[in-house]
Amino acid sequence: MFNWNDLVFFLELARQNRLALAARRLRVDHTTVSRRIAELEKDLSVKLFDRKTDGFVLTEQGHRLFAVAERIEQEVMNLPTLLGTGDEAANGRVRVATMEGIGAWFLAERLVELREQQPGLVLELVTERHLINLTKREADIFISFVPPAGQRLIVKKVGSFRLALFASEAYISKHGMPESREALLAHTFVDYVEDLVAIQPVRWLLDVLDPASVAFRSSSMHAQQNAIASGVGIGLLPLFSAKKNRMLVPILFDDVQVFRDVYLSVHEDLEFLARIRIVTKHIVSFFKRDAGDLQII
Structure with a gap:
């Protein structure tokens, strides 16, 4: 029978890509993670990961389960707010991808502001020279100079x-x-x-x-x-x-x-997760607040 608790192990391995890293985050032995994933795959009768030399990579079915599992996780985290017993807060990892320059010189210090307001967040800032594929979950949020193409992407100009x-x-x-x-x-x-x-x-x-x-x-x-x-x-x-x-x-x-527009993109499967919503709201707000830093010498 399907065990809901196995989703915790599934989510962590999907995020960390390696058994040892997932086990460390979950504070269990790596064999426990491997066993729980194997049991989940058996119970669901699907292959969730491809085992590659550089780690565990989600299959197509794995990506589908990941979207569902994240929604379940966020609903559980939102219970205090939904029941009126807590303030809105974000928990978990959010990976923001962008180009090196704007990441290092503009985004980094402003994301630190958000981390101070939301101590439950783990913010990851990834800089790349190429366009990030949000559909393949290479990141949760993408800040770019051109609007990326892809299915089911929410793209907005932020500055x-x-x-x-x-x-x-x-x-x-x-x-x-x-x-x-x-x-x-x-x-x-x-x-x-x-x-x-x-x-x-x-x-x-x-x-x-x-x-x-x-x-x-x-x-x-x-x-x-x-x-x-x-x-x-x-x-x-x-x-x-x-x-x-x-x-x-x-x-x-x-x-x-010379001017360049800046676009924020997120996959629609993640748009309404509390942690994604809070981070995107913060990014949009500081692009508006600090427009002078982008335009004036």
Whole structure:
């Protein structure tokens, strides 16, 4: 007969992908986790996981059960609120995926604010160069510069940010301050590694020019910013990161204005879970509250 308690083991293994990690979180032996999963698969007559070298991966049936099990879990967690015996609170893990720059320079410190308000949350911030697949549960929430395509996704624009050209004082002292867009053609730039760009809107320098001379390329926006600050060349940077480095000097600030929209995406199976709802509400609110940090130097 199906044992409801086996869902606890199923959810943890689905989230951790490895027996040892799931066992540690559940405070049991890894053989117990393995046994309970085997019993659950037998009781339901389905294969829930593919056992691969890099861990346990949900099958199609496993993904279906995961969505149902999470709803059951959240309903249980919401019982105090539903019965009027507690305040609204979020518990559990929420994985937010985004690009490196906005994750490191903008999102991280603001997600910490939420963690202080909701101590039951475990927040994971994952940075990737490619578009995250929410349908495959690669993350719970995705913050991106383009609206992702996929079935049953809830996508909303939450804000936008501005980018501008920057260089270091050392670079300007050596090569001069360009006074026009045409003058930029004679300068050296910092840019992305072309063949590693998974999302074309990240190649934002092309909105200004296709540079003839590039001295440094990196797939990391953080590395690009450090290279620009060291004096190797001019680069196009988001204001939310550039304003944090006093060594960076804006170039043609009023003439060169590049903008990117920011989208928040969540799978509709997760949209109404308390922890997802609270995190998405917080993200939307601080994009509105801190719009100036994204737009103003």
